[in-house]
Amino acid sequence: MAAPRVTGYVTYMDFAASPRQIIQLIEDGHQIGSITFTDPALFTATIDLLRNEGPNIFWDAGRQRLSFGLEPTGEGES
Numbered sequence: 001m002a003a004p005r006v007t008g009y010v011t012y013m014d015f016a017a018s019p020r021q022i023i024q025l026i027e028d029g030h031q032i033g034s035i036t037f038t039d040p041a042l043f044t045a046t047i048d049l050l051r052n053e054g055p056n057i058f059w060d061a062g063r064q065r066l067s068f069g070l071e072p073t074g075e076g077e078s
Contacts, residue, residue: 003058003059003067004032004059005056006025006057006059007026007055008026009026011024019040020037020038021036023035023050032059046066049068053071055069056068057069
């Protein structure tokens, strides 16, 4: 089974028990996964990837892994 494509995400900052950040991954309006962070730097880096590496982002729930599709080399920043 192919990993679903991430078409959106929602972020949360949870301060109730201990500081943690949560990213819910969305495909076509439905939650397909959730990633919880206790390291703010890793949370920020993941959001940057989600913002900048679309539209080919996939979520493998079994391995708890985001993967990013093929990009051309030498693309550079715009």
